[in-house]
Amino acid sequence: MDTAQMQLAAASGLMGLVFFVVAMGVLALLAGGFWMNSRIKYREPPRPRPDEQPHLPPGGAVHEIRENRESQEVPLIPKGGRALTPYELTNMDTRPSDSKDRPRWSKGSSGSFGGGGLGAH
Template sequence: MSTASVMLAAPSGLLSLALFAVGVALVAMLCGAFWLGARIKMREPPCPRPDEQPHLPPEGAVHEILENREPEEVPKVGKKGHALTPYELTNMQTRHSDSKKRRRWSPGSSGSFGGGGLGAH
């Protein structure tokens, strides 16, 4: 064995030792993460028992209701008043509409905000 081959073999041995140490550290971190996750899981409340699960109401399953809704009007501001900001508006609710006619998009419009296209032809 020559001196050149010994010098070439020395760094590779050190490199393999460093890779082995990195591998051991990675396995230790994964084991620590698993242990920490198990501790957190043990502190959580248990899953609900079958008798604690939600049940259907006595009248049976709730079915879909098809109705028309209309929005509440935006409050009007006087001529001398300032424009309302979104923070001054309340949570805009909807109410039941007596009209049975479904709203449709106007002909010739795309129906989407800012669509910019020609829409329906």
């Protein structure tokens, strides 16, 4: 063997040792992660038993109710009066609508700004 081959062999042996040490470090980190995870799981409360699971109400399943809602009218301001501020408007409640027809948008309109429709032409 000449000198160049000896130097390459020595360097590759050192590189193999570095890879081995790095691999052992990665394995130590993984083992530490599993150990920490088991400690955390041990401190958690146990899973609920089947008899502790939620049950249906006595009246059976609750079903969806569809109804149209109308908002309350915004109070009118008398001429020359000051405008109401947002905190004076309070929470505007809704009430059931007398009409059973669903509100529809005008023909050719998407119903929202920038919704991709052609709009009302």
